[in-house]
Amino acid sequence: MTYVLRDVSTMTVRGLRLVSRDVDAMITAVLLPVIILLMFVLIFGGAMDTGTEYINYVTPGVILLAAGFGAANTALAVEHDMSSGMVERLRSMPVTAWTVLSGHVVASLVKNLVTTTVVFGVSILMGFRPEASPLEWLAAVGMILLFVGWITWLAALVGVLVRSPDAAGGFSFFVMFLPYASSAFVPVDTLPGWLRGFAGHQPVTPVIETVRGLVSGDVPTVADPAGVAVLAVVWCLGLGLAFAVAAGLAFRARR
Amino acid sequence: MAAIVTAEGLHKSFGRQGSTSPPVLDGLDLELEEGAVLALLGPNGAGKTTTVRILSTLLRPDAGRATVAGFDVVRDARRVREIISLTGQQVAVDDKLSGAENLTMMGHLAHLPRRVVRDRVAELLTVFDLADAASRRVITWSGGMRRRLDLAAGLLTRPRVMFLDEPTTGLDPRSQQALWDVVRGVVSDGTSVFLTTQYLEEADRLAQRVALVDGGRIVADGTPAQLKRDVGEAGVELTFASASDAGLVAPALAATIDGARVRVPTDGSVAHVRSVLSAVEATGVTPDHWEVRAPSLDDVFLALTGHVGQERSARSAGVAA
Numbered sequence: 001m002t003y004v005l006r007d008v009s010t011m012t013v014r015g016l017r018l019v020s021r022d023v024d025a026m027i028t029a030v031l032l033p034v035i036i037l038l039m040f041v042l043i044f045g046g047a048m049d050t051g052t053e054y055i056n057y058v059t060p061g062v063i064l065l066a067a068g069f070g071a072a073n074t075a076l077a078v079e080h081d082m083s084s085g086m087v088e089r090l091r092s093m094p095v096t097a098w099t100v101l102s103g104h105v106v107a108s109l110v111k112n113l114v115t116t117t118v119v120f121g122v123s124i125l126m127g128f129r130p131e132a133s134p135l136e137w138l139a140a141v142g143m144i145l146l147f148v149g150w151i152t153w154l155a156a157l158v159g160v161l162v163r164s165p166d167a168a169g170g171f172s173f174f175v176m177f178l179p180y181a182s183s184a185f186v187p188v189d190t191l192p193g194w195l196r197g198f199a200g201h202q203p204v205t206p207v208i209e210t211v212r213g214l215v216s217g218d219v220p221t222v223a224d225p226a227g228v229a230v231l232a233v234v235w236c237l238g239l240g241l242a243f244a245v246a247a248g249l250a251f252r253a254r255r
Numbered sequence: 256m257a258a259i260v261t262a263e264g265l266h267k268s269f270g271r272q273g274s275t276s277p278p279v280l281d282g283l284d285l286e287l288e289e290g291a292v293l294a295l296l297g298p299n300g301a302g303k304t305t306t307v308r309i310l311s312t313l314l315r316p317d318a319g320r321a322t323v324a325g326f327d328v329v330r331d332a333r334r335v336r337e338i339i340s341l342t343g344q345q346v347a348v349d350d351k352l353s354g355a356e357n358l359t360m361m362g363h364l365a366h367l368p369r370r371v372v373r374d375r376v377a378e379l380l381t382v383f384d385l386a387d388a389a390s391r392r393v394i395t396w397s398g399g400m401r402r403r404l405d406l407a408a409g410l411l412t413r414p415r416v417m418f419l420d421e422p423t424t425g426l427d428p429r430s431q432q433a434l435w436d437v438v439r440g441v442v443s444d445g446t447s448v449f450l451t452t453q454y455l456e457e458a459d460r461l462a463q464r465v466a467l468v469d470g471g472r473i474v475a476d477g478t479p480a481q482l483k484r485d486v487g488e489a490g491v492e493l494t495f496a497s498a499s500d501a502g503l504v505a506p507a508l509a510a511t512i513d514g515a516r517v518r519v520p521t522d523g524s525v526a527h528v529r530s531v532l533s534a535v536e537a538t539g540v541t542p543d544h545w546e547v548r549a550p551s552l553d554d555v556f557l558a559l560t561g562h563v564g565q566e567r568s569a570r571s572a573g574v575a576a
Contacts, residue, residue: 093364
């Protein structure tokens with residue numbers, strides 16, 4: 001037990017080294033959201049009517065899409081560990097099961113902090129005009145990290161369960177589409193009725209509304225911003241905890 | 256001498272309940288004496304890796320019991336993990352980290368004090384002749400270097416028992432030799448080594464005791480000298496143009512015949528090989544090709560069990576068909 005902190009820090013250092021030396025993934029993590037941002041603002045933006053400058057509406061959505069995609073890449077890292085023999089070695093050592101996964105999770109949080117900062121920067125160059133106090137920025141970053149946290153734990157679970165890098169890659173693809181069925185790109189009430197039910201109640205929507213409310217000053221806020229924020233935090237913490245436990249159990253059970 | 260690793264009646268199947276897939280381990284017993292090297296020798300699919308995985312706490316047996324230094328590998332798995340190291344068939348190092356970073360990470364995970372980690376990493380890099388490449392990423396290293404790093408990673412803690420699962424498979428002869436030297440060094444430092452291999456020569460060079468495994472159980476067990484005595488040291492193998500040529504030569508020698516091939520057991524001495532060749536020459540039939548060949552794993556199985564190892568026989572049947 002006394003070694004848990006040391007194990008986590010050892011595995012985090014490893015995770016950060018692996019992530020920072022995977023140049024291809026880093027480039028993708030930054031370029032993909034930038035391209036999506038360009039696409040939405042320049043191509044779809046003219047036709048969008050969200051009652052505000054569209055870039056101010058859509059930037060938080062793109063940020064979360066990017067963060068979700070970056071977090072989902074953890075599935076690939078975990079799958080590689082499982083299939084490359086690394087996990088065999090680690091499991092023959094007196095290392096607690098979930099510390100191996102938590103190293104990847106902390107590394108994912110740091111990586112996505114970096115990439116989302118870059119995407120925020122690009123969007124400001126493109127005309128995004130955030131209006132947030134330092135405290136609101138801090139809250140927004142915290143919200144994004146909570147979101148990255150639960151997706152990363154889900155990705156870790158997927159990485160433990162799947163048996164091929166292709167399947168792990170397919171997962172990131174799926175996660176990338178989750179924000180489309182939310183209020184990330186268009187207001188929920190413009191969606192068809194059957195989708196509105198899902199989009200209005202899936203975890204991405206309250207997270208987006210909260211981040212947007214915090215940083216995009218001129219976007220009309222939802223009726224009850226505090227309530228939505230609490231809902232977002234509860235969603236992220238709840239899912240994060242559930243997937244962390246599930247990933248730890250699956251890791252122990254896989255033989 | 257006391258046994259440091261024991262296994263009694265290990266059973267393991269991977270099929271679903273009620274399926275007809277044969278068990279991977281079918282009542283396997285073995286013992287490794289403290290300070291010694293035991294080689295588990297067998298073909299692919301014999302159950303070698305499964306045995307190592309059970310002994311190193313990665314896998315629970317369906318039945319039977321195994322201990323390491325008196326600790327049960329299932330109930331006291333954590334205690335076992337503190338005194339063993341496992342080097343699996345796959346090289347388990349991070350390609351994107353340097354050699355030194357890999358070893359340092361393993362030292363921290365083994366919970367060694369930081370100073371000890373630093374000293375031990377430097378020491379092992381030197382011993383394994385990796386010091387020059389230590390700061391380069393492992394992805395740029397050769398296969399032999401990666402294998403040595405992999406072994407070094409298992410030695411940071413000076414384990415009491417080291418498990419090596421086919422450590423030289425896929426290595427060139429020089430790297431193989433270097434690895435054998437490393438294993439001998441480890442043993443002289445007091446570590447007991449449990450080794451699996453497909454190569455009779457490897458078992459012969461390293462192990463005090465060889466256990467032959469086939470179909471999930473030990474089919475023969477003894478010192479390398481005993482096994483070789485049973486198998487015969489080596490043979491002069493002569494290949495003729497036809498089976499009838501071979502038939503003309505065989506009566507002149509104490510030979511076994513297999514189609515156009517004739518095999519004469521030999522101690523490998525110049526005098527004996529010369530006398531065999533003289534006898535062949537005297538018959539007036541010239542072989543297409545001849546060589547002195549050490550017994551192969553197939554020969555061992557044939558001599559000790561009366562059949563070829565299971566997967567091999569299946570494979571050669573497939574080729575013949």
